[in-house]
Amino acid sequence: MSENPEGATPQTSGEGTGGGETPKKGRSCGLVTWILILIIGLIVAALIVHNAHVQQQKALQEKAMRHSVRQSQLSQVGEGIAKAAQLLKQGDLGGALDALEAQSNVLSALGKEAASSGDVEDANDIMRRKTAVSAVLDAVRQKQQELQAFAEQQMASLATDFPKVRQALEAVPAASEAPAQPETQEAAPSQTGTAQPAPGAAAVPAQPAPTSPQQTPVVPGP
Helix, strand or coil: CCCCCCCCCCCHHHHHHHHHHHHHHHHHHHHHHHHHHHHHHHHHHHHHHHHHHHHHHHHHHHHHHHHHHHHHHHHHHHHHHHHHHHHHHCCCHHHHHHHHHHHHHHHHHHHHHHHHHCCCHHHHHHHHHHHHHHHHHHHHHHHHHHHHHHHHHHHHHCCCHHHHHHHHHHHHHHHHHHHCCCCCCCCCCCCCCCCCCCCCCCCCCCCCCCCCCCCCCCCCCC
């Protein structure tokens, strides 16, 4: 008689089959989790890169706008310098220097604004132009002072024949700059028409007006 009845399934085979399916399900769940984490990480990284790109494009647009505004302002400065050149051509040296100095101040302000905005290239370009304008101003003013001294020397050579020339050159300050002196008021004539005695003259006492002699009344006789 056989120990194992027919149709009986060995338990060992059933236990081995059930134990082999559990590790496969665990490995598949872990793989899906890692795939989901990787996808989420890629999405987050893509969003970060996209935002950074958007911010960079916005910063470039703002920088380009500031550059365009500065170019317009530099064009106006060029017109001001051209006006200074016209004044110089017309012989107005003082007006030309004043106009050139005004444009130099504008360039200085533009350079500071560009530097504070972080636009290094624009700041360097503007300060280079400002340095060139300042160099021209300094050179012309130095020559102007030399010309002033030369003209005074040449004018002083005429003092031998015209003595008043030296007095004019040495006069400091000018008559127009001297403080105004108060004018002396003349004595107004009296409203009564009486003549006022001259200063230093002896006072003459007033003589009384002569009176007419009294007449003796005539008494009629009896």
